[in-house]
Amino acid sequence: MNRLPPQRSKISQVQQSQTVITRFAPSPTGYLHIGGARTALFCSLFARHHGGQFKLRIEDTDRARSTDAAIEAIIDGLRWLGLDWDGEPVSQFARVERHREAVNALLARGRAFKCFCTPEEVEALREEAFKEGRALRSPWRDRDASGAPAGAAYTVRFRAPETGVTIQDEVQGEVRWxxxxxxxxxxxxxxxxxxxxxxVVVDDHDMGVTHIIRGDDHLTNAARQYQIYEALGWDVPVFAHIPLIHGPDGKKLSKRHGALGVEAYRDMGYLPEGLRNYLLRLGWAKGDKELFTDEEMVQAFDLDGLNKAPARLDFDKMASVNAFHMKRADDDRLTALLFERLEAREGLRTDEAARAWVRAAMGLLKERAKTLAELEEQVYFLLRPRPIALEGKSAKALDDEARARLSRLREVLARHGDWNEPELGAALKRFAEDEEVGFGKVGMPLRAALTGGAPAPDMSFVLAVLGKEESLARLDDQV
Incomplete structure (x- = not known):
């Protein structure tokens, strides 16, 4: 197989009269993994960019490995990611008779033949071909099927052409075999x-697929499929084979790197729009722009931006991109998503009053969280029922001296007017100076009293989020 640089000027241009149709065609043998999610995103964006259609086909012909649970997991993953397809999903298994029709057409054209070789004979032929440095050729390609034993089992084989194959790929360039x-x-x-x-060829043709965007592990399949298209006299779609995703170490992506189902990323606290944005930039570029809204993605995406080199999974970048979308997300939606996660945690307030409280503070909270998981940890201190039980380091932080100091701080805060983070921060700093102690002598006991030692941001932020009434009440509980 030889490759030359891409020549995009002729093939990548979409005729205005042509309806662009792309498809995502997963095998239902497991979850929707991150690589498949990226492929589906690229297919969807390309179709939407050109005002076309994005279709879904479930390639469930492997009945031993295909399961209803896997089909459901794939569909749920696509829906969570926000990738809606046009029409009903197509089941490849349900189209077996149509596939046989195409085979009969190839037999009639002389482009396919019946092969009566036994499995043992095929294995011997394969070994012989390997020794001679060529591909297997069946002796039945030049024999009359009438000479086969009566009732003998047979396969139908494609008559491989005697000339090579050349395809123009939008990412890989000109590829020759x-x-x-x-x-x-x-x-x-x-x-x-x-x-x-x-x-695949029959289904893509019948579905009207014009552009096939998929992983470059299918590149050799493209050559085989090209031959079948030609033999049936059908138009060949535009191919775009994207490099696979690698781990941070540059090696093939595995579970230890993050080759997980999209539901795992949901559980880790990523927003679907954040993951969409990250996946967009995982193998595609538009200048130096990193952050995209959905509208900007559809407007910008085209095949020219696809990279030829493998992309590397980067969880730090993923979190950074997600943080951008956390800040833009609707506060009501974030609150609802947050409490869905909190329902499984015991010992926290999840009543309507608590929800309203978190909702009111969400504008501040989401600025400091990259994921819903981080947001969950940030609100933990907010939702602890009063009085907060102190244990370990928190209990030790509130000795008699600390309680006396907090009592004095409580009176200062009670008189404080501007209850916002900057003003509260300045007030805490002035109090420590007036007490002639380092800020730790104020911050540590204050954190214990207000949060019970739970992970929380700066104390000025904690006070601002809790509000004046709750802050003073929590201090009263401890001093």
Whole structure:
């Protein structure tokens, strides 16, 4: 296989009269992993950018491995990510008869043939071909099927051409294969079920797919599928094979890197729009711009921005991108998402009054959180029921001297007028200076009294979020 640089000027241009149709075609053998989610996003954005359609096909012909649970997980993952498709999902397994029709057409054209080789004979032929440095050729490609034993089992194979294959890929450039690299591909197994490459071509053609965007692990499949398109006399879609995602260390992505289902990222506290934005920049670029709204993504995305080099998963960048979308998110929505996460935690207030309190503080809280998980930790101190039980370091921080100092601080705060973070910060600093102690002598006991030692931001922020009434009440509980 040889590759030349992309020549985008001819193929990548979409004719105005052509309705762009893309598709995402996962195999339902597991969850919607991060690589598949990125592929689906690119397909969706390209279709929306050109006013076209984005379709979903479930490639469930492998009945032994395909499960209803996996199909549901994929669909749920797409919906959570906010990728809506046009029309009903297509089941590849339900189209077996249509696939057989295409095989019959290839037989009629002489582009396919029945092969009566036994599995043992095929293995021997394969070993011989390997030794000679060529692909397998069935002896039945030049034999009359009438000479086969009566009732013998057979497969249907594609008659591999004697010339090489060249495709123009929008990412990989011009890619060439020599004829010797292709065997006589099985189209129908002995049990009459179609193989992957045949089914994909027929389904993409019938669905009107104009552009196939997928991982470059399918590049050789593209060459095989190109041959089948040509043999059936069908238009070949535009191919764009994107490099796979690698881990931070540059190696193939695995579970230890983050090759997880999108539901895992949801559980880690990422917003769907944040993950969409991050995945967009994972193998695609538009100048130096990093942060995109959904409208900007649709407007900007095209095949020209796809990178040829593998992208590396970067959780720090993912969190940074998500933080941008956290700040833009609606406060009511964030509050609802937050309390969905908090329902499983015991010992916290989740009543309507608590929800209203968190909602009122959300404008401040979301500025300091990169994910919903961080936001969850930030509000923990807000939702602890009073009086807060002190344990460990928090209990030790409130000795007699500290309680006396907090009592004096309580009177200062009671007289304080401007209850906002900057003014409260200045007031705490002045109090420490008046007491002639380091700020830690004020901050540590104050944190214990207000939060019970729970993770929390600066004390001025804690006071501002709690509000004057609650702050004074929590101080009263401890002093």
């Amino acid at each position: 020599a004829a010797k690299e292709f065997d006589d591909l099985v189209l129908l197994r002995a049990d009459g079920t179609p193989t992957y490459n045949l089914a």
